[in-house]
Amino acid sequence: xxxxxxxxxxxxxxxxxxxxxxxxxxxxxxxxxxxxxxxxxxxxxxxxxxxxxxxxxxxxxxxxxxxxxxxxxxxxxxxxxxxxxxxxxxxxxxxxxxxxxxxxxxxxxxxxxxxxxxxxxxxxxxxxxxxxxxxxxxxxxxxxxxxxxxxxxxxxxxxxxxxxxxxxxxxxxxxxxxxxxxxxxxxxxxxxxxxxxxxxxxxxxxxxxxxxxxxxxxxxxxxxxxxxxxxxxxxxxxxxxxxxxxxxxxxxxxxxxxxxxxxxxxxxxxxxxxxxxxxxxxxxxx
Amino acid sequence: xxxxxxxxxxxxxxxxxxxxxxxxxxxxxxxxxxxxxxxxxxxxxxxxxxxxxxxxxxxxxxxxxxxxxxxxxxxxxxxxxxxxxxxxxxxxxxxxxxxxxxxxxxxxxxxxxxxxxxxxxxxxxxxxxxxxxxxxxxxxxxxxxxxxxxxxxxxxxxxxxxxxxxxxxxxxxxxxxxxxxxxxxxxxxxxxxxxxxxxxxxxxxxxxxxxxxxxxxxxxxxxxxxxxxxxxxxxxxxxxxxxxxxxxxxxxxxxxxxxx
Numbered sequence: 157x158x159x160x161x162x163x164x165x166x167x168x169x170x171x172x173x174x175x176x177x178x179x180x181x182x183x184x185x186x187x188x189x190x191x192x193x194x195x196x197x198x199x200x201x202x203x204x205x206x207x208x209x210x211x212x213x214x215x216x217x218x219x220x221x222x223x224x225x226x227x228x229x230x231x232x233x234x235x236x237x238x239x240x241x242x243x244x245x246x247x248x249x250x251x252x253x254x255x256x257x258x259x260x261x262x263x264x265x266x267x268x269x270x271x272x273x274x275x276x277x278x279x280x281x282x283x284x285x286x287x288x289x290x291x292x293x294x295x296x297x298x299x300x301x302x303x304x305x306x307x308x309x310x311x312x313x314x315x316x317x318x319x320x321x322x323x324x325x326x327x328x329x330x331x332x333x334x335x336x337x338x339x340x341x342x343x344x345x346x347x348x349x350x351x352x353x354x355x356x357x358x359x360x361x362x363x364x365x366x367x368x369x370x371x372x373x374x375x376x377x378x379x380x381x382x383x384x385x386x387x388x389x390x391x392x393x394x395x396x397x398x399x400x401x402x403x404x405x406x407x408x409x410x411x412x413x414x415x416x417x418x419x420x421x422x423x424x425x426x427x428x429x430x431x432x433x434x435x436x437x438x439x440x441x442x
Numbered sequence: 443x444x445x446x447x448x449x450x451x452x453x454x455x456x457x458x459x460x461x462x463x464x465x466x467x468x469x470x471x472x473x474x475x476x477x478x479x480x481x482x483x484x485x486x487x488x489x490x491x492x493x494x495x496x497x498x499x500x501x502x503x504x505x506x507x508x509x510x511x512x513x514x515x516x517x518x519x520x521x522x523x524x525x526x527x528x529x530x531x532x533x534x535x536x537x538x539x540x541x542x543x544x545x546x547x548x549x550x551x552x553x554x555x556x557x558x559x560x561x562x563x564x565x566x567x568x569x570x571x572x573x574x575x576x577x578x579x580x581x582x583x584x585x586x587x588x589x590x591x592x593x594x595x596x597x598x599x600x601x602x603x604x605x606x607x608x609x610x611x612x613x614x615x616x617x618x619x620x621x622x623x624x625x626x627x628x629x630x631x632x633x634x635x636x637x638x639x640x641x642x643x644x645x646x647x648x649x650x651x652x653x654x655x656x657x658x659x660x661x662x663x664x665x666x667x668x669x670x671x672x673x674x675x676x677x678x679x680x681x682x683x684x685x686x687x688x689x690x691x692x693x694x695x696x697x698x699x700x701x702x
Contacts, residue, residue, distance in 0.1 A: 290630040306631050307586070307614035389588070389615025389626070396616075404618075407519045408593045 203421065210418055211411040218415040226393045227401040228419065234309060234397065235377035238316035242324045242373050247366065250325045251354065254332035265329075269322045279318050280386025287314065287387075311388035312395050316377035323376050327369030331362040368431055375427045379420065480508030481674045483681060484530055486521040487513055488537035488595065488664065489619040490560060490637075493644045494697040495535065495685075501693070502684050509677055517594040517619035518542075525550050525669065532678035535666040535685070537620075538595035542665040554667035557685050558699040561661045562596075562603050563639040564652035565627045572633035577654055580634055581609040588626040588635040589613040595662050596620040600636040602660035624649065640698040663702055 184192075211218065218224060253265050271279055287294040287305045297303040305311050335358070343357045344350070359366070381399040388395040390404070398420055405413035487495045492515045499511040514521070514531075518541040525531050525545045534551060536542040537560070545551045566574050572585050580587050581604075589611070590597030597616065604611050614632060617623045623635040628648040642651035666685055668678035684690050691701065 284629065284631065288629060288631050304586070385618070389617065390591070391613065391615050404591055404593070407517075407523045407591075410523075 206414060206417055206421060210414050214411060215415050215418070218409075218412050219419065221412075223392055224401070224412070224416060227396055227398050227416070230309065230312070230393065230396065231378055231398040234312045234316055235320075235374050235380075237313045238320055238377040239324075239370055239374040241313065241317045242321040243366075243370060246321045246324045246373075247328055250328035251332060251358070253325070254329045269326055271319050272322045272326070276315075276319050276380065276382030276384075277386050280315060280383035283311075283315060283318060283383065283387040287311075306387060307389045307391065307395060309388075309394060312384055312397060315383040315387045316380045319380050319383050320373045320376040324369040324373040327365055327372060328362060331365030331369075332358070335361045371427055371430050375424065378423060479506045479677050479680055481677055482510035482512060483532035483672070483674050483677045484512045484514065485533040485535065485681065486525065486529070486531045487515055487533075487535040488518045488521070489515045489621045490537050490596065490640055491515065491535055491664070492621065494640070494694050494699065497693050497697075498685060498690055501689065502681055505684075506677075506680070509680075511681065515621070517591070517596075519591070519593045519595070520618065530673075531669045532672040532674055533666065533668055533681055535664060536595070537664055538598065538662050539665055540598075541595065542667065545669075546667075550669055550671065551667040552670060554665035555682070555686060556663045556665045556702040557690070558664040558694050559661050559702050560638045560640055560664065560699055561659050562599055562636055562654055563642045564634050564654060565624060565637045565642050565645065565649040566634045566652060567627055567630045568647065568650050569630075570633075570650055574634045574652055576652070577603060577607045577658060578609055580604075580611045580636070583612075585634060586632045587611055587613045588615050588617055588623045588632040590620055590623055590636075591616045591618060594619060596623065596637060599660050599662045603636065603654060603658060606658040606660060638698075643698040661700075664699070 249268065253261065253268075284306065285291050287297070289295065289298050289304050289306065294305060297305065305314065339361065340353050340357050343353045348356065379399055380397070381403065384395070384397055385400055385403075390396045390400050392401075396404075398416060402413050402416045402420070405416060485495065485499070492513075495513055495515075499513060503509055503511055516524075518536040518538055521529075521531075521534065522536065522541040522544045525534060526548050534542070534545060534554075535557075536554075539556075542551070542554045546554065564574060564577065564580070566572070572579075574580065574585060579585055589600050592598060592601065596619070600611075615626065617626065620637050620641055624637050624641050624645055626632045627635040627637075628645060634652075639651070642649060666682055668675060668682050672678040685694075695701070
């Protein structure tokens with residue numbers, strides 16, 4: 157518990173100070189320990205509630221219902237699709253933000269990461285006004301191609317991508333910034349084209365961050381609610397994702413809501429385990 | 443610590459004082475909910491009551507200067523769940539007997555009274571591009587329809603209409619409450635939505651209403667009750683009385699509700 161108890165190395169003053177701080181975890185002052193404990197209890201108690209109130213006996217039957225499997229399947233594939241889109245267009249943007257230099261770069265960075273802090277439901281309204289049937293772009297998609305996006309799985313993927321992609325962008329951009337550009341320069345002087353440098357040197361260097369950003373993006377997409385229900389609506393099997401199914405289940409079958417929540421809790425724990433090397437070690441910076 | 447507990451006691455005393463004096467005044471003058479009332483109440487009401495109850499709340503506040511009425515409008519099924527989970531509520535007005543029964547069974551409410559009846563209507567965007575003219579048009583695959591969730595009164599009542607008309611309607615979306623359905627219509631994102639006649643009336647020129655013939659239409663009744671655990675039961679009951687009064691009925695009728 158206390159790693160330095162050797163009395164010879166402490167002055168009288170130090171001993172006195174340590175005595176007053178309650179001897180808690182490495183001598184944390186009580187004034188910090190008490191609120192910290194409140195925070196821990198506050199964060200963990202709801203999860204405990206979920207576990208205690210879980211309908212363990214009915215769990216199997218609830219989770220094998222077709223509606224539930226449908227929602228889970230939809231959530232899993234749309235979140236994966238959203239992550240794939242984010243990787244395809246978000247990583248190049250992250251590179252641009254980290255390496256390029258042009259006027260308005262900082263403004264652009266702020267704008268594209270805005271969805272991080274934007275309430276998702278606002279994102280949903282915005283998507284509707286852009287890609288809805290009466291939207292500034294959606295109107296022409298409808299008129300020219302007969303394509304209407306809202307209320308389709310595509311709308312779910314778009315809503316999830318809108319909300320989740322910035323997580324990938326800032327993670328990868330941060331890694332690109334701190335990566336040693338010497339290797340890229342060396343590759344370039346050895347004759348590699350700029351695209352080859354990006355593919356063979358830059359990407360592998362930021363690989364771990366890329367993976368972490370993708371997992372984070374996927375988790376955020378999986379949990380998306382506000383933008384999805386606003387832009388994609390809700391219909392079982394087509395646009396009703398797990399979070400929406402949970403929201404409605406609370407009105408009809410609270411046990412089912414708890415069971416579905418457990419599934420997402422399990423997924424979240426898995427995400428944390430996947431990212432543990434990145435975040436759960438104090439020595440690693442973002 | 444001491445200060446907090448003292449103020450809590452003071453608050454408790456004040457609340458009992460208000461309740462005591464309020465109930466005596468409402469006993470003295472039940473119909474017009476006289477002047478002795480004060481304090482604030484929270485009314486959880488079905489989304490379809492948004493316009494009518496906002497008006498009723500203003501009138502009730504005007505008649506009782508010390509009273510403040512706060513509304514929370516949502517799907518009756520969602521509100522019933524909130525009450526079951528301990529949401530602070532003084533009055534519950536549901537758009538179906540089923541959701542009221544839910545809170546009665548749970549013991550939060552006793553003896554609700556039905557104060558209005560509503561029937562369904564089809565709302566289409568003013569241009570009516572999909573050319574919806576009857577209930578049967580809603581069954582066409584090309585027509586994008588928004589409905590309420592099946593557990594929400596407007597959803598279950600719309601389902602009754604389809605059963606009566608012997609059609610199957612596959613909506614593109616099942617919305618959380620009737621106002622969400624209406625907004626999908628006003629935004630032009632769907633070709634039609636099944637809402638209450640009162641919603642079509644409230645939306646004015648933003649939507650066009652297509653009447654559903656009486657022989658296939660379905661209705662839902664609206665019960666109201668004070669929540670037993672209300673911190674301000676006197677005002678809560680006075681508000682219920684006001685809604686049930688001729689003045690309340692007048693507002694509801696003007697908004698398109700039918701008498702029970």
